[in-house]
Amino acid sequence: MSEALRPKVEFLTHQAVEQIIDEAFELLEKIGLFVENEEALQLLEEAGQRIDRRHGRVFISRELVEKCLRLCPSEIKLYDLDGHREYLVGRDEIHFDPGSAAIKILDSETLREREAKTSDLVALYKLVETLENIDFQSTALVSADVSREIADIYRLYLGLLISRKPFVTGIFRVESLRPMLDLLVAVRGDEESLTEKPLAIFDACPSPPLKWSRLTAQSLIDCSRLGVPSELIPMGLTGATSPVTLAGTLVQQMAESFGGMVICQLARPGAPVIFGCSPASFDMRKGTTPMGAVETMMIDCACAQIAKFLNLPTHAYMGLSDSKLVDGQSGIETAMGATLAALAGINMISGPGMLDFESTQSLEKLVVDNDLCGLALRLVRGIALREKPLALHLFEQVGPDFNFLVLPHTRKWYRQEHYFSSVLDRDVYDTWLALGAPDIFGRAKKEVQRRLSLYERPELGRNKAGELRKIIENYARACGVESLPELPEI
Amino acid sequence: MANEKNILQSLNRAIVEGRPEEAPRLAEEALAAGNQPLEIIEKACVPAIEEVGRLWEAGDYFLPELIAGAEAMKSAMNVLQQALKSSGQSLKSCGRVVIGTVEGDIHDIGKNLVASMLRASGFEVIDLGADVKAEKFVETAAREKADIIAMSALLTTTMLNQKKVIALLQEKGLRENFKIMVGGAPVTEKFAREIGADGYGQSAVQAVAVARSLLAGGGGGR
Numbered sequence: 001m002s003e004a005l006r007p008k009v010e011f012l013t014h015q016a017v018e019q020i021i022d023e024a025f026e027l028l029e030k031i032g033l034f035v036e037n038e039e040a041l042q043l044l045e046e047a048g049q050r051i052d053r054r055h056g057r058v059f060i061s062r063e064l065v066e067k068c069l070r071l072c073p074s075e076i077k078l079y080d081l082d083g084h085r086e087y088l089v090g091r092d093e094i095h096f097d098p099g100s101a102a103i104k105i106l107d108s109e110t111l112r113e114r115e116a117k118t119s120d121l122v123a124l125y126k127l128v129e130t131l132e133n134i135d136f137q138s139t140a141l142v143s144a145d146v147s148r149e150i151a152d153i154y155r156l157y158l159g160l161l162i163s164r165k166p167f168v169t170g171i172f173r174v175e176s177l178r179p180m181l182d183l184l185v186a187v188r189g190d191e192e193s194l195t196e197k198p199l200a201i202f203d204a205c206p207s208p209p210l211k212w213s214r215l216t217a218q219s220l221i222d223c224s225r226l227g228v229p230s231e232l233i234p235m236g237l238t239g240a241t242s243p244v245t246l247a248g249t250l251v252q253q254m255a256e257s258f259g260g261m262v263i264c265q266l267a268r269p270g271a272p273v274i275f276g277c278s279p280a281s282f283d284m285r286k287g288t289t290p291m292g293a294v295e296t297m298m299i300d301c302a303c304a305q306i307a308k309f310l311n312l313p314t315h316a317y318m319g320l321s322d323s324k325l326v327d328g329q330s331g332i333e334t335a336m337g338a339t340l341a342a343l344a345g346i347n348m349i350s351g352p353g354m355l356d357f358e359s360t361q362s363l364e365k366l367v368v369d370n371d372l373c374g375l376a377l378r379l380v381r382g383i384a385l386r387e388k389p390l391a392l393h394l395f396e397q398v399g400p401d402f403n404f405l406v407l408p409h410t411r412k413w414y415r416q417e418h419y420f421s422s423v424l425d426r427d428v429y430d431t432w433l434a435l436g437a438p439d440i441f442g443r444a445k446k447e448v449q450r451r452l453s454l455y456e457r458p459e460l461g462r463n464k465a466g467e468l469r470k471i472i473e474n475y476a477r478a479c480g481v482e483s484l485p486e487l488p489e490i
Numbered sequence: 491m492a493n494e495k496n497i498l499q500s501l502n503r504a505i506v507e508g509r510p511e512e513a514p515r516l517a518e519e520a521l522a523a524g525n526q527p528l529e530i531i532e533k534a535c536v537p538a539i540e541e542v543g544r545l546w547e548a549g550d551y552f553l554p555e556l557i558a559g560a561e562a563m564k565s566a567m568n569v570l571q572q573a574l575k576s577s578g579q580s581l582k583s584c585g586r587v588v589i590g591t592v593e594g595d596i597h598d599i600g601k602n603l604v605a606s607m608l609r610a611s612g613f614e615v616i617d618l619g620a621d622v623k624a625e626k627f628v629e630t631a632a633r634e635k636a637d638i639i640a641m642s643a644l645l646t647t648t649m650l651n652q653k654k655v656i657a658l659l660q661e662k663g664l665r666e667n668f669k670i671m672v673g674g675a676p677v678t679e680k681f682a683r684e685i686g687a688d689g690y691g692q693s694a695v696q697a698v699a700v701a702r703s704l705l706a707g708g709g710g711g712r
Contacts, residue, residue: 403602406561411508411554420552430678431692 004382006092009343011302017309020247024254028060033210033259037217043266058259065258068265074311076229076272078136078166079197081187081460087135087166089229089274090313092345094380096338096373097136097168098128098366099320099354100203105141106355106362108445111325113360115144119488120361121155123452124353125162126490127363130451133373134352138168140361149479150472152176153183156200157472160187161461162490168231168350170203174218177202179475181226186467187460195227201274201348205233206256208241217263224264224271231315231348232260233276236299237289240282246299249279253303274348275307276315280357289357292321292333300337301344308345316341319351319369319376320358326365326441330355334365335372342376349373364444367451371421378419386413423447457490497523498534505538505566506545508558513566527573531581535570539563539610543695556694557603563610583614585637585705588630590618591674592651597644600674603694604640611698624655631668637705640697643674652677653685669704673697 012020035041035058045051050059075090087095104113105120121141128137139155146154152172159167160183171177181194188194202223204216212220223230234253236242242249257275264271281295282288290296300316307314319338323329334351341349352369353361387393387409394409404410423443425432436442476484501516520530542559545551551559574581587608591601598620609615616634618626631639639659643649652672659665671689672682682690689704691697 401598401602403599405553405557405599405602408558411558414552414554428675428692 004384006345006380006382007343008092008345009301009340010305011298012305016247017306020250020254020306021310023251024258025062025065027210027251027255028065028258029062030059031210032057032059033212033255034058035212035217035259035263036214037212037221039221040212040217040263040266043221043263047262047266060259060262065262068262069258069310069312071265071269071271072261072273072312073270074313076198076274076313078201078229079199080166081160081164081199081458083188083193083197083199089347091347092380093347094342094345094349094377095135095347096133096319096349096352096369097138098124098134098140098361099317099351099358100138100140100168101142101170102140102354102359102361103142103144104356104360106324106326106360106365108364108448113324113356116141116361117145118143118154118158118485121158122162122488122490124361124363124366125159126452126455127366127448129163129165130454131352131366131370133370133377134366135165136168136348137163137165138350139170140353143485145485147476147479147481149173149481150176150476150484153180153472153475154484156180156183157468160184160468161465162457163461164458166198167200168203168348169200171215171219174215175479176475177219177222179471181222181228182471183468184228186471187464191226198227198229198272201229201231203231203233203276204260205235205278206260208234208236208256209252210256210259212256212260212263216260220260220263221267224267224273227268227272229272229274230260230264231274231276232257233278233315233317234303236279237282238279238295238299239284242279244282246295246302249299250302250306253277253279253299254306257307272313274313274315275303275310276317276348277303278317278350278358279303288322290322291317291351291354291358292323292329292337294336297337297340300346301340304341304344304346313348314346315348315350316344316346317350317358318346319349319373320354321365322355322357324356324360326355326362326368326444330365331368331372331440334369335375338369338372338376339379342380345380363448364441367444367447368423368440371424374419374421384417386417498525498530501530501534501566502538502541505535505559505562506541508542508555508562510558510561510565513562514569517566517569521569521573527570527577528579528581531567531570535563535566536612542610543607543698546693546695553603557606560606560610564606567610581612584612585701586614586616586634587638587640587701588616588618588627588634588636589640589642590622590627591620591642591644592648592655593621593623594651595643595645595648596620597674598642600644600694601640601642604642604673604691604697607694607698608640608701611702613698613701624651624658627655628658628662628664632664636668638669638671638701640671640673640701643672643677646676649674649676649681652687656686669701671697671700671704 234256280289281293304314318341321330321333353366689700
């Protein structure tokens, strides 16, 4: 049968895309990129770029950017812990992962935000393992009971013990990068196997406007050399750290991503790079950075459109909310973001579970968002023409009572044609009353417990535990951290 | 023995997994292997339809699987009842039910589901269809010596016609002859009590339990 039409959304005309790209090229040539990393500066110098050493500013030629763009793979493959399941990051494939690096969690009982603990992160990882519409894990919580020196690596260490799904992660300190990569190498067995089958993506965010810090530039270089994909995530705040117009912010963000991409390609030609996006429509009234604002989502979708025009894998921070509770607002903003991201064909969509301007994760929201992601995934599968004829033959089979429920055709297709949610309310009123008249949070709370009881630990995580423990212990000691937090029951 | 056990197991799976096209052949094979019809029903079919009900109540099965299970049960039972008849035996009916959607209401999906599940569970079912007048319920139940009258309604406007049937039974002095079950989307347990029905079920699977409980002399609510 012919393929279903994939519904799509675009925000820019072809001419607008080209104009934004052109201006981004010009920005890098005339204003330049601020690079705080000596190794990156050297790479750029060797590539013949003019450098203003005093200000750490590099003027990058259009020619070099275009050359590097041609080196970028148009799609990337990620693999799960066992290396069996393959996930394509590219074309119009979409994958959701939890919004990353929250410092707080919404307490299920008090409904107030509080510092996250290691046990919260363990529960979050286990829960995400059971969420069928969230393909990847992210190192989603920063636990307050772990020493700052090892906070970034400890999240990944814990994740590899618990999770089967690939990871989206990142570093807080330059020193952590090598041991974090060592953890991944240990899981795969050797460096070549990790290059061949990436298990994690490293986020790297330029500092707006137009700056790559020592930390993030180093992440780009070291990951690229190992073939570990880098996700470039510019974060302009309209009217504060980037131009107030959406198109103006797009120009800046593209220039920042181009700069990061060039560093990756100079470190290793052909390095896997994902063009990401996490801007915010800066709120001039409250001085806040709403991720659920419609303009934020428009910049996200447009960024992806431009990257797709350049045949690059894409990412955005969408499907999250600024609400402080799992409520109507969180549903509205998350559903709108997840739906738009899916319609824009964004490959990596980070956001589920996140509240309060990317600061707070919630297990209950993750479960609700799993359904919202499911709806979005269903939406973009479109309307398929399953059989030929489409319906005529059914009227011949159906009998005098026209009962479609008994048709094998019904049983064959209903689960593929229709999405079944786990927490959206579809009960009749009396059943709902009998269940205690629960709202979405109440249903999600129960569903979290049900799903946590289904979690099964992967064998490989168990087998590699000793080896991974050695890496983290050695690194902790080198950082002067004498004791690791007690490992909760997995 | 192993083979005999296998064939009963295959029949059981065909019903649980809802394969109505395979179930009759397997029932025949079970007979050919020397099993008594009653034994096949007790050991393979009844546990199978009970399993279907369990899977539905656990949320693993949705409507299409539930119906396919009931259809597979029905097709196997046709073969086995034929065999019982030839050997001069008969299956003890769990009870006789007259079922229909009440007057003014043409929705019969729910009613059909209940009828299928009752049949699959060993009840004799006389299905009057949809838009059934109160007189027809009463006449048929009296003539067929039914144990239960089961009424469905989907509309809030027609659910009151369930009460009409009960009133007519009282008027004719026949109310005590039958147990009365009601169901349908707008119908609640409270409503069932208010109109003087004996039992109410929220789903087709519950309807079977309610019918069993009513005929065993128990209450009919769940």
